[in-house]
Amino acid sequence: MRAKRIAIALGLVSALTAVGFVLAQTPSACSGVSFTRNLKQGMTGSDVKCLQALLNQSADTQVASSGVGSSGNETTYFGSLTKAAVVKFQEKYASEVLAPLGLTQGTGFVGSLTRAKLNALLSGVTPSPSPSPSPTATPSSGREGTIIVNQAASPASGVVVYEGDVGQGVIGITVKAQNSEITVQRILLSFGSTKVYDYFSNLYVYDGSSVVASTPLNSSTVYKSSGTYYLQISGLNVRVPEGQEKTLTIKVDVNSSISRDLTLPATVTIAVGQNGVRGVDGAGVDQYGPSLSFSNSVSVRSTLASNAALALSTDSNTPLPRNYGVGTLGQAYGVEVLRFRLRASYDDVKVTDIENLTVSGSALTST
Template sequence: MAKIAGLAVGMSLALGAVATPAGAQTIADLQAQINALLAQLAALQGGSTTTTTACSFTRSLTMGASGADVTCLQQYLQGTGHFTFSGGATGYFGSITKSAVAAWQAANGVSPAVGYFGPVSQARYSAIAGTTGGTTTGGTTTGGITTPGVEGTITVTKNPSPASGVKLYEGDSMKTVLGIKLEAKTSDIKVERIRLDLDETGDTASQDSAFYNKAVQKIYIMDGSTVLASSDLNSSTVVEESNEISITLAGMSFIVPKNTIKVLTVAMDAKSSWDSTYNADSWTVGLATDGVRGVDGAGVNQYGPSAAGVFTNSFTTEDDILDSATLAISLNSSTPNTQQVICELGTDNDECDNLEVAKFDFKAEKDNITVTDFVLDIVRAGDTVATATTAYIYDGSTLVGSASVAGTTLALMTATFSDIDWVVPSNTTRTLSVRFDIDDAALAADTFVASTDADDTTAENSVGNTVTATG
């Protein structure tokens, strides 16, 4: 009920302004206060959001004006929730439009807010329209602010992914090292710049300038795979104060919609090479106090994090990833258990064809690994009547290679698989199944043990350099 009474008083004072010119300044002040109440009422009542075309104004608009520019203004004010006439845009600037303009002026800091849409209001409109249209960043168009005139806040925290401890290898491109979580409240927030602190925290360098002199070539702010901003790192782009360095990445127009969370990431290009003394050295990248600056719907700058909320992630520098590639060999957990087998499954009643005797896991890290040659050691014990004639290795149901079993003695034999070129993709584990053809089984107990070790495997990385297996 109080808000309805406020509207009635507003109309009375507006009429009084026409009848009493001598009190125009006082009345204008009161009118501004009333229009501020109108703006609050409009915000409480809400309004539908519509997409409008940017208006072009070549004259001031006031009571009695009409035309396409008035229609465009009314449509814009419909979108902001200030023009609520049930008949929609009419193209005529009457008392309803004047009240709507006054409410918009009060909400957007235009004084006096008396409903006259002149140069000051039009300049303010142009500034806001620049934030309500779509913006293009990194080749991708992002939506504009949909909450014009509304103040908001932004909360900036560390995203759990990626975690600290990322390894940056020589020549790495766009390696993600830090996640920034952004939460907008009350209004959309347009993030325009991010300032990062860069530190060398290991024992190798004595100055943080080693960050860009020795380790990192370029830095990015990313929205998924989209580059929002980037900068080379050198003495011209960083700011150095008291041996502390920072970099500011500006020119962004990234929208965080009201009451939603978005995550941006910091990525880096490593130097193509560095001194071996920097291998395993540690570094940090973090968000400075007020490192994120955004603009809300009212055009007010919003910052985060506070001094108490600053955060960092660490990473280490390592050799060229190819030179760090590894291959580990181990016994698969589902390898067949020791058991008695009756050999009558082959072409004759004294044979076992393709008898599985072992499974081995091959784990590649940091690069694709090609196993070129593989040697299987076979030990025969017992009555030494049956013989293993041929050995096979399978990847699932796919035959990788076969080899004749050659014996140095009755008890010690080997099977050499040459030029198999079996690839284990980077950071994966693949399994080889070992199978034998057993001949000449008799009413006697013979045992066969298949084994291998790191020295029995020849492997190389994706550029042909030798990789020494372990296991």
């Protein structure tokens, strides 16, 4: 009987471990560790070592089979082997960490959904099919609903921004709640192949005149996958009452001094991909939109001062060519010979000198 019980227990642990929901033993490298920050290649820390140890718990996600990074030889450095193992881990749990983001392939970037899965494994808690890493405000209706996400009319595509601009709107997102109130939790933005932090320093999400989220833009907050740069904004908790619509506006601060290795003006495309917005309905079910992606293009230009221009043109009231009479001493005073106009563009221009002004003519004698 005792042997049979042991066999049943071992079989149960084996079955649970196979689906990845239970760790037979928490790795020593994970003692006192939880995943509270995003991780990517090049970073170091005890959480990286724990990450490697967790990945090494399964043969299909192990960092290395022997040597550095293998089980018992984990390090605190997030290198290329760790990134490749994270990709395999994400694809193993694709329905939980990739599908909610509209992705089908692992990125190697340990973001909020991947962290939620890792923390669930550490705690021994069976995660829900689509874990929510950020606090969720619980809607009160108790009914399932639908989220409808579209591009707002303003800001329009083609908006022009300049170095040093602050709080410039670049794209708007309308969110409508049907059949239930919806609490918007996450927005995933993409920027194509453009390294967005070369041009913008900070990004904000506005609900009307209120800032509901803000983040610096740098190599730690923006990640790259398959040649595309992404920014995930989580923990929004923006409530949209049933039957109503809200507009969320994305605004940016423009770097005050963009590298002169980059050509200006430059175009930065900001997109909301399919299912790039996640909300929670009254029944606590995740709802996603839009059904089709949309984007805006932003023209980034150098400072107004460096763009300043002064245009000169002849005034329509300038005197016509004619003969001028002079006195017996050959002098005349206050004779208007030219009238011109100056027009400043992009900035105020102070005129200090007029150079290369040539007046020519010929003397006539009376007859």
